[in-house]
Amino acid sequence: MKKCLLCLLLIAFSKIYSQKSTSSVDISFKDEEIINVISELENSTPYTFYYIEEWVKGERVTGEYENEAVENVLRDIFSNTLVNYYFLKNKIILTKNNVIHADLPVAFSPDSIGTVTSNINERENRPVFYKVTDAQETGKIETVRIGKEDENSSKKSFTLHGYILDKKSGEPISNLALVVRNTNMGTVTNINGYYQLSLETGEYTLETRSLGSENLLRRVVIYNDGELNFHLNENYESLDEVVLESTSEANVRSVVAGVQLIKASEIKTIPLVLGERDILKVATMLPGISTAGEGSSGYNVRGGRADQNLILLDDAVIYNPSHFFGLFSAINPFTTGDVEIYKGHIPARYGGRLSSVFDIRTKEGDEQKFSGEAAIGPVTSNIALEIPIVENKASLIMGGRSTYSDWILKALDDESLNNSKANFYDIILKYGHRIDEKNAIKATGYFSRDVFSLTSDSLFSYNNLALSLKYDRKLNNKNDASFIFTNSNYKFNIKYDNEFASSFNNGYKINETEAKLNFRYRYSEKHQFNYGISSKLYTVNPGEIEPLGAGSSIESSTIPEERGLESALYLSDDFKVNEELLFSAGLRYSFYAALGPANQNIYQEDLPRSEGTITGVRNYEKNEVIKTYGGPEVRFSARYLLNPELSLKASYNNTFQYIHTLFNNTTVSPTDIYKLSGSYIEPQRASQYSFGAYKNFQDDIYEVSLEGYYKQSSDILDFKVGAQLFLNENVEAEVIQGEGKSYGIEFLLKKNEGRLNGWLAYSYSRSFLKLDGNFNEEIINNGEYFAANFDKPHDLSVVANYKLTKRFSFSANFVYQTGRPITYPIGKYDFDNSQYVYYSNRNEYRIPDYYRLDLSFNVEGNHKIKKFAHSFWNISIYNVLGRNNPYSVFFVTDNGEVDAYQSSIFSIPVPTITYNFKF
Numbered sequence: 001m002k003k004c005l006l007c008l009l010l011i012a013f014s015k016i017y018s019q020k021s022t023s024s025v026d027i028s029f030k031d032e033e034i035i036n037v038i039s040e041l042e043n044s045t046p047y048t049f050y051y052i053e054e055w056v057k058g059e060r061v062t063g064e065y066e067n068e069a070v071e072n073v074l075r076d077i078f079s080n081t082l083v084n085y086y087f088l089k090n091k092i093i094l095t096k097n098n099v100i101h102a103d104l105p106v107a108f109s110p111d112s113i114g115t116v117t118s119n120i121n122e123r124e125n126r127p128v129f130y131k132v133t134d135a136q137e138t139g140k141i142e143t144v145r146i147g148k149e150d151e152n153s154s155k156k157s158f159t160l161h162g163y164i165l166d167k168k169s170g171e172p173i174s175n176l177a178l179v180v181r182n183t184n185m186g187t188v189t190n191i192n193g194y195y196q197l198s199l200e201t202g203e204y205t206l207e208t209r210s211l212g213s214e215n216l217l218r219r220v221v222i223y224n225d226g227e228l229n230f231h232l233n234e235n236y237e238s239l240d241e242v243v244l245e246s247t248s249e250a251n252v253r254s255v256v257a258g259v260q261l262i263k264a265s266e267i268k269t270i271p272l273v274l275g276e277r278d279i280l281k282v283a284t285m286l287p288g289i290s291t292a293g294e295g296s297s298g299y300n301v302r303g304g305r306a307d308q309n310l311i312l313l314d315d316a317v318i319y320n321p322s323h324f325f326g327l328f329s330a331i332n333p334f335t336t337g338d339v340e341i342y343k344g345h346i347p348a349r350y351g352g353r354l355s356s357v358f359d360i361r362t363k364e365g366d367e368q369k370f371s372g373e374a375a376i377g378p379v380t381s382n383i384a385l386e387i388p389i390v391e392n393k394a395s396l397i398m399g400g401r402s403t404y405s406d407w408i409l410k411a412l413d414d415e416s417l418n419n420s421k422a423n424f425y426d427i428i429l430k431y432g433h434r435i436d437e438k439n440a441i442k443a444t445g446y447f448s449r450d451v452f453s454l455t456s457d458s459l460f461s462y463n464n465l466a467l468s469l470k471y472d473r474k475l476n477n478k479n480d481a482s483f484i485f486t487n488s489n490y491k492f493n494i495k496y497d498n499e500f501a502s503s504f505n506n507g508y509k510i511n512e513t514e515a516k517l518n519f520r521y522r523y524s525e526k527h528q529f530n531y532g533i534s535s536k537l538y539t540v541n542p543g544e545i546e547p548l549g550a551g552s553s554i555e556s557s558t559i560p561e562e563r564g565l566e567s568a569l570y571l572s573d574d575f576k577v578n579e580e581l582l583f584s585a586g587l588r589y590s591f592y593a594a595l596g597p598a599n600q601n602i603y604q605e606d607l608p609r610s611e612g613t614i615t616g617v618r619n620y621e622k623n624e625v626i627k628t629y630g631g632p633e634v635r636f637s638a639r640y641l642l643n644p645e646l647s648l649k650a651s652y653n654n655t656f657q658y659i660h661t662l663f664n665n666t667t668v669s670p671t672d673i674y675k676l677s678g679s680y681i682e683p684q685r686a687s688q689y690s691f692g693a694y695k696n697f698q699d700d701i702y703e704v705s706l707e708g709y710y711k712q713s714s715d716i717l718d719f720k721v722g723a724q725l726f727l728n729e730n731v732e733a734e735v736i737q738g739e740g741k742s743y744g745i746e747f748l749l750k751k752n753e754g755r756l757n758g759w760l761a762y763s764y765s766r767s768f769l770k771l772d773g774n775f776n777e778e779i780i781n782n783g784e785y786f787a788a789n790f791d792k793p794h795d796l797s798v799v800a801n802y803k804l805t806k807r808f809s810f811s812a813n814f815v816y817q818t819g820r821p822i823t824y825p826i827g828k829y830d831f832d833n834s835q836y837v838y839y840s841n842r843n844e845y846r847i848p849d850y851y852r853l854d855l856s857f858n859v860e861g862n863h864k865i866k867k868f869a870h871s872f873w874n875i876s877i878y879n880v881l882g883r884n885n886p887y888s889v890f891f892v893t894d895n896g897e898v899d900a901y902q903s904s905i906f907s908i909p910v911p912t913i914t915y916n917f918k919f
Contacts, residue, residue, distance in 0.1 A: 023047070025073060028064040037061060037077055045070055047087075051094035055083055082148045097145040097223045141205070141217040147224025149201075159225045159525065161196040161477070164189050164208065167231040169386070170395070170432075171364035173213055174338055175254075175261055178230075181205040181217075184579065184644070188253060191340055191361065198525030208232060225477055251703055252694045255574060255582040255639045257649040258344015258707060260286050264336040264363075270799060270811060270856075276380060276914075279339055280321060280329040280358070285797040285813065287707075287746035287761040288343050289356075292790045292820060293887050294850070294905045297326040300790040301343045302688070302709055303742020303767030304355025305716070307661035307674075311358040314430070314444040316466035317512060319490035319674075321358075323403075323424040323450055327905075330448045330464065334373045334384035335399035335428050337363040344690045344709065345637035345651035348570040348586030349518060349530055354655045354686040354713060362430045362444055365395030377914040379403050394433040401426050421459070424450040438474040443467075462492035478523070484516040495548065503548035506727070509541040510674050528574040530586075535567040538659065538676055543727045559729055563595040564676040566658050572635065580641040591630035592658040594678040596620030601730060608775040609680065609733040627679045631656060645696040649707075650689075657684040660717040662725045662735065673726060675717070680732040686713040686740075703750040713740040718771055720778070736778045738771035741785070758800035767791040780842055787821040787843045794818045807860040811876075812853070819847040822889055847889045847902075853880045861917075871917045878910040 023045050029037050034056040038049050047070065061077045074085050074092070086093045086100040093100065146160055164173045172193025179186035180197070181204070189195045199222045206228075208216045213232040220228065260283070267282050280299070283289050288302050297320060298306025311318045313331065321330045342350070342357040350357045366386040374383040384399035402425040426448035434440045449463040468486040475481055491509035496502070514536035521529040542559035572586030602616040603609045620626050637651040658677045677683045692707030715737045725731060744765030751757045767790065772783030780786070796816040803809040821843030829838055854876065861871035879885075884907040892899050 023070050024067050025070055026066050026068075027073065030062045031060050032062070033057075034059045034061055034077060034081070041070065041073070046090050047092045048090065049092045049094060051083075052096075055094065055096045056081065082145075084149060097148060097221070099149045099151045101151065141219050143219045143221065144228055145221045145223065146226035146228060147222065149223040153224070157198050157200045157525065158222055159196060159477075159522065160199055160220070160222065160228060161194070161522065162227045162229040163193045164195060164230040164232065165193055166213070166364075167233050168368070169364050169366050170434075171337055173210065173232065174340075176213065177209040179207050179209060181207055186253075191338065191359070196522055196525075196528070227477065251705065252645060252647045252696050253639070253641065255584045255637055255649070256342070256345050256347070257637050257639075257651040257690055257692055258288070258342070258709070260289075260341040260343070262286075262339045262341070264333050264338070267333070270801075270813065276328050276377065277333040277375070278329045279331060279333050279336055279360075283339065283341060283358070285761060285799055285815070286341075287748050287763040287795075288709075288744070288765070289341070290763075290790070290792060290795055290817065291326065294852075294885060297322045299356075299358075300767075301341075301356035302744065303711060303740075303765055303788070303791070304686075304713075305661070305788075305790070307659075307672075308353050308355035308657060308684070308686075309358060310350060310353035310356070311360070313360045313446055313466055314362050314442070314468045315470065315484050315516070316444070316446070316468040316486040317488040317514075318360075318446075318464055318466055319488065319510065320462060320464060323426075323448070324422065324452075328380070328424075330424075330426055331360060332382065332384065332399040332401050332426060332428055334375070334382055335362050335397055335430070337361045344653075344688070344692075344707070345584065346635060346653055346655065347530070347584070348572040348588040348633070348635045349532065351534075351568050351570070351588055351590055351633065351655070352536075352566060352657060352659070354657045354684055362428065363397060364432050365397035365430065367392050367395045371919060373916070373918045375914055375916040378912055389431070390433070393435075394431070397428075397430045397432075399428045421451055421453040423452075424448065440472045442470045442472075459495040459497075460492070461495075462490070465489040478521060480520045482516075482518045484518065485514070486516075487511070487513045497548055502554060503552045504545050504554040505548045506543060506545035507541075508543045508673055508726075511539045513537050526576045529571065530574075531571040533567075533569050535565065538562070538564040538566065540674055540676060542673060542675075542731075545727055557727060559727060560598060562598070562676050562678075564592060564658065564678075565595060566590065566592045582639045584635075584637045586635035588633040588635065589630070590633060590656050590658075591628070592656075592677060592683065593628045594626040594676060595622075596624040596626060597622045598626060600626060600679055601732070603680075603733075608773075608777055609730075611730055611733065614730070627677070629656070629658065629677060629683050645700075647694050648692070649694065650691045652687070652689055654687040655685070657686075660684065662717070662719070662731065675731060675735075678732070681717065681735070682715040682737060684713060684715050684717070686711055688712075692746075701751060701753045703748070703752065705748045706745070708743075708745040710743045711741065713742075716740045716769060718769065718780070721780075736771055736773055736780075738769055738780075740767070740769050740788070742767040742788075755803045756800065757803075758798070760799075761795075761797045763795040764793055765791075765795070766793055782841075786841060789843065790820060791843070792818040792820050807862070809858045809860075811856045811858060814851075814853050816851040817849065819849045819886070821845070822847050847886045850883075850885045851881075852878075852883055852885065854878050855880050870919075871915065874912075874914045874916070876912050876914075878912065879906050880909055882908050 025041065025045055027040060027044065035053060041047065042049060059081055063076055065073055078085060082097050084095050084099050086095065147158060164176050165171065166173055174189055174191045174193060176189045177186060178195050185197065187195050187197050201222055203219065203221045206218045206220055208230060213234060216230060216232055262279055262282055264279050267277060267279060270282055284291055284299065290300050291298065292300065299309055300306060301309055311321050322328065323330050338361050340359045346357055367388050368391060370387055372383065372385040375381065380401060380403045382401040384397065387396045389396055403423050428446045430442065430444045432442045446466040447463065449461065451461045453459040466488050468484065471483045473481045489511045491507060493507040495505050514534060516532060516534035518530065518532035523529060540562040542562060544558040545554060546556050547554040568588055568590040570586065570588040572584065575583040575585065577583065598620045600618045600620060601614050602618060604613045604615050607613040633656060634652065634654050637649065639647050639649045641647045660675045660681065662673050662675050675681060688709060688711040690707060690709040692705060694705045696703050716739065717735055717737055719725065719735050725734060728734060742765065744763055747762045748759060750759040767788040768785040769788050770783065770785045771778065771780040773779055794817065798814040801809055801811045822845050823842050824840050824845045825837040826840045827838040829836055856874055856876035859873040884904050886902045887905050888903050889900060892901060
């Protein structure tokens with residue numbers, strides 16, 4: 001009764017003394033500190049202000065008022081701060097974040113005073129009707145107040161957003177779970193470390209959950225929309241536990257179907273060839289991603305060709321991401337942060353490829369102290385340095401890797417290899433600068449080069465160059481913008497020098513330049529929009545050949561340049577219907593124009609295209625449009641949460657690809673060439689449907705997923721029998737286009753924690769191609785579907801790591817794959833006094849199956865904090881069983897007899913010792 005009476009007296013007191021300003025004032029100030037403006041108001045009005053100086057310290061305002069009510073002046077000067085004001089007779093009381101209420105809420109009942117006031121902390125000046133969700137640990141964790149309360153607002157919930165970053169490096173932490181304690185609310189950070197939550201007014205306890213970073217508690221009091229950033233320390237012990245992981249609940253709760261995340265920092269224990277830590281090789285041990293064979297370049301994703309993957313390094317395209325014909329990745333693992341692989345649902349902001357996107361992000365450099373990491377192996381050495389440029393604002397990360405295999409070849413007791421060469425190197429630089437809270441720039445430069453010569457007269461070389469510049473601008477609490485400019489260049493060269501008159505030097509080059517403007521709009525809790533525009537210019541130099549030396553009989557020749565412009569508009573919406581149902585719907589409209597200058601052949605319509613059916617040539621001037629293509633691309637994905645640990649996902653994508661790879665080898669090689677769509681070559685098109693179930697067990701220690709897909713494609717480029725593709729001015733007469741289809745089911749079981757961790761991945765997949773033209777020479781396999789070169793139905797990978805102690809662990813890989821298709825000779829026949837070999841239908845047979853076991857023993861250095869460097873030894877054996885896995889099978893006719901030969905890359909166990917240290 002006393003509490004009730006006291007409360008009623010306070011209400012009456014407030015009604016008597018709480019009053020609006022009736023005084024007016026003449027005042028002007030220009031870029032003046034608020035503290036000084038308050039002092040001037042106290043001198044020129046009857047009011048006295050009560051406040052804490054830290055609330056307004058450093059805030060500056062500008063204004064000019066004549067006979068203006070004091071309340072209006074206060075409204076203006078505090079509009080961009082977290083400060084509210086309250087008139088109490090001749091006093092003005094300032095509060096930070098919250099509002100002093102003169103009236104109790106309509107729903108207030110005197111009977112509830114006793115229960116509500118027991119939870120009130122008077123020092124926080126919080127109204128008694130606020131919702132309190134967690135107050136047990138208020139004295140143990142930091143409290144943060146978000147936003148400025150507005151008593152006139154009718155909003156029931158507000159948006160809390162921000163970024164979660166690594167405290168040491170400033171690098172964003174993606175796929176980290178942020179949960180609200182004692183509720184069923186939570187979210188997961190995106191690739192930029194960004195999160196967003198919708199919360200009602202009140203008090204909450206937030207908790208970060210990640211196996212790679214510390215778990216942090218933060219108590220928040222929500223008054224309005226606002227921003228809260230987290231800076232987390234790395235959890236060093238957990239890095240020893242996990243080889244590859246997805247963050248807590250992300251695989252179940254994410255709306256994107258068919259996506260894989262790999263963290264470069266967590267693959268060091270996986271035994272790979274010659275001890276090289278290789279993030280893209282690890283990707284091939286996941287379901288749905290494979291290669292045509294050991295030591296082959298390129299990746300086949302869900303039955304797609306190797307040229308149908310978009311491989312990005314900080315938004316710039318990498319055309320050949322491999323060294324040594326695919327034995328090593330061309331991406332430095334020490335400078336790489338995360339790799340996000342989209343093989344099901346591809347967000348609308350990506351385009352230009354049919355099968356997948358490998359979005360590789362370089363780490364952010366350390367802005368506080370100099371650090372680095374290095375490795376010494378039997379074939380290569382690697383180093384990465386993180387250099388602070390401006391403390392807490394700017395940093396530089398630089399990495400370099402090189403092989404010293406040339407001297408190994410010369411040291412071998414084999415005279416044929418004495419003049420051989422086989423070496424590569426790659427360099428990467430990244431500069432990041434946070435100008436202020438709203439502006440940041442990032443710039444990346446990458447270069448790689450390979451040189452190899454296994455005979456005395458031929459020298460092959462190829463190199464990648466990639467540049468990217470990104471400017472991020474935070475427009476306001478709901479809108480962000482990014483401007484991205486990239487340039488990518490790939491070229492190769494073949495130098496042939498022999499004793500005869502056939503020495504030559506030839507080369508090939510492709511260049512692309514792209515500009516992209518991307519916006520993100522957080523409209524509400526239920527809708528988050530991404531939209532933008534992009535345009536890229538392709539320039540292809542199809543090849544040139546020059547005589548090498550005065551005695552060469554080779555004639556100079558240059559194939560005319562090709563140019564094309566690919567542009568796109570895109571819009572996507574992540575729509576949250578409720579906690580159970582999420583949609584990600586996007587629309588991308590792409591447009592392509594083949595551009596001059598060019599001389600375009602005109603062929604006779606009723607005959608197959610060949611040099612003999614050319615009836616004329618049409619000339620196009622520079623930038624004149626030769627042919628246009630385009631159309632809408634739908635991107636849709638949905639997730640339904642059956643319970644907190646089980647979800648169903650479905651997706652549909654249709655995509656366009658305007659660039660093609662021309663190759664008539666079984667596998668991709670560095671000397672493959674690219675062809676742009678034009679008058680006679682249509683763009684590739686594909687549609688993919690997928691559906692899957694995702695389940696976590698035992699507090700997310702175990703993850704299991706099962707996903708199926710079906711993909712149809714059209715205008716897939718292939719070649720006629722006996723086609724000559726390189727240095728051919730009329731290459732459109734050598735190729736044919738057909739239909740493709742692929743389907744499969746993917747299973748993944750992962751254990752993220754414990755002494756034994758790792759994963760088991762299995763895929764059953766099929767990929768087929770049909771080439772059925774209007775003329776006999778355009779028909780392959782009687783116009784029926786046949787298995788693609790990379791069709792391998794069964795693919796099983798097991799990756800395991802067993803931790804003996806904190807310093808010692810064993811790791812193992814086991815890989816099994818069905819042998820890929822091949823065309824066999826099945827008979828001989830005589831014609832015109834000559835003997836010929838008769839071959840089977842294309843890809844009717846298969847080479848032997850592939851399997852391999854790798855083992856490694858890992859030794860961590862001691863975990864003392866105060867030491868110059870932390871070391872890590874990896875002792876591994878690649879192909880422990882000594883399996884003579886065939887890379888290819890080929891046939892040679894000698895004296896009328898056809899003999900089969902098998903080539904292998906590693907047919908014996910390959911031991912390796914690699915020393916790594918981090919400082």
